[in-house]
Amino acid sequence: MHPFLLALAGGAVIGLAATFLLYFNGRVAGVSGIAGGLVGGAEGRPWRLAFVGGLLLGGLLLRFAWPEKAVFGALPARSPALLVVAGLLVGYGTRLANGCTSGHGVCGLSRGSVRSLAATLTFMATGAGTVLAARVLGGAR
Amino acid sequence: MRALAAGLAGVVFSLGLGLAGMTDPANVQGFLDFSGHWKPALAFVMGGAILVHAGSRWLVLRRRAPLLEPAFSVPGAAPVDARLLAGSALFGVGWGLSGYCPGPAFTSLAAGTVDALTFVASMLLGMWLFAAVVRRREARKEHPASASSSEPVDA
Numbered sequence: 278m279h280p281f282l283l284a285l286a287g288g289a290v291i292g293l294a295a296t297f298l299l300y301f302n303g304r305v306a307g308v309s310g311i312a313g314g315l316v317g318g319a320e321g322r323p324w325r326l327a328f329v330g331g332l333l334l335g336g337l338l339l340r341f342a343w344p345e346k347a348v349f350g351a352l353p354a355r356s357p358a359l360l361v362v363a364g365l366l367v368g369y370g371t372r373l374a375n376g377c378t379s380g381h382g383v384c385g386l387s388r389g390s391v392r393s394l395a396a397t398l399t400f401m402a403t404g405a406g407t408v409l410a411a412r413v414l415g416g417a418r
Numbered sequence: 419m420r421a422l423a424a425g426l427a428g429v430v431f432s433l434g435l436g437l438a439g440m441t442d443p444a445n446v447q448g449f450l451d452f453s454g455h456w457k458p459a460l461a462f463v464m465g466g467a468i469l470v471h472a473g474s475r476w477l478v479l480r481r482r483a484p485l486l487e488p489a490f491s492v493p494g495a496a497p498v499d500a501r502l503l504a505g506s507a508l509f510g511v512g513w514g515l516s517g518y519c520p521g522p523a524f525t526s527l528a529a530g531t532v533d534a535l536t537f538v539a540s541m542l543l544g545m546w547l548f549a550a551v552v553r554r555r556e557a558r559k560e561h562p563a564s565a566s567s568s569e570p571v572d573a
Binding site for chain 1: 420421422423424425426427428429430431432433434435436437438439440441442443444445447450451452453458459460462463464465466467468469470471472474475478479481483484485486487489490491492493495496497498501502503504505506507508509510511512513514515516517518519520521523524525526527528529531533534536537538539540541542543544545546547548549552571572573
């Protein structure tokens with residue numbers, strides 16, 4: 278299948294999963310909000326844990342049931358310290374912004390939220406700037 | 419039942435991420451790379467997800483309540499503020515550095531690599547730090563009423 282078609286199909290499955298969670302649990306499928314609630318001590322621990330566990334289980338299914346597709350690419354070969362910094366930024370930033378690629382990028386844009394549009398444009402811009410900076414500074418992959 | 423439904427949603431969500439190529443950081447960084455090597459695939463992922471979700475969420479929200487909860491927990495409209503923009507800016511830098519956003523990061527734990535584990539542990543630490551900062555700030559403020567207004571609903 279053409280990579281763009283595969284991307285479109287994968288996106289459609291993501292959209293379906295988000296609607297599923299809304300239909301059954303009445304919740305927005307924002308991964309950072311769901312996981313952040315777990316570490317932040319919010320209510321709804323069981324369903325939050327189950328959702329994050331489901332993400333991992335889906336990953337295992339992909340890995341073992343469909344080994345022909347190389348699902349997991351390696352992370353860019355940089356220092357572990359940089360990886361830790363990136364993780365901290367993603368964790369702290371998404372909580373500060375109340376959403377990430379799923380909460381703002383998919384669910385928020387689907388309901389026409391101006392906040393989510395502003396968030397999505399912002400993280401795409403700084404993401405692109407960071408990739409560019411990494412290229413310019415050498416060290417790039 | 420609630421946990422079962424949420425777990426199933428998580429499984430389907432991550433199958434979509436894998437199918438779409440979101441669990442390969444090279445695809446994400448390629449999408450963010452405007453220096454002549456742009457890979458547009460991620461735009462199709464978001465397009466497909468929004469197309470399906472925007473149409474079907476509207477049908478779901480015509481119900482009075484979800485199946486397993488007494489009410490929907492959907493954020494209402496709120497103004498764009500500095501906190502939203504600052505958080506998104508920080509997130510974007512981490513996203514660009516690693517090629518991981520939260521969903522694909524959790525899914526990629528299944529790859530069993532030290533890198534994926536390091537990233538997820540750091541991300542959870544970042545989320546925990548944020549919660550700790552909020553708790554501290556609220557403890558300092560002696561106005562319990564303002565505590566709820568300082569914490570907008572998640573997108």
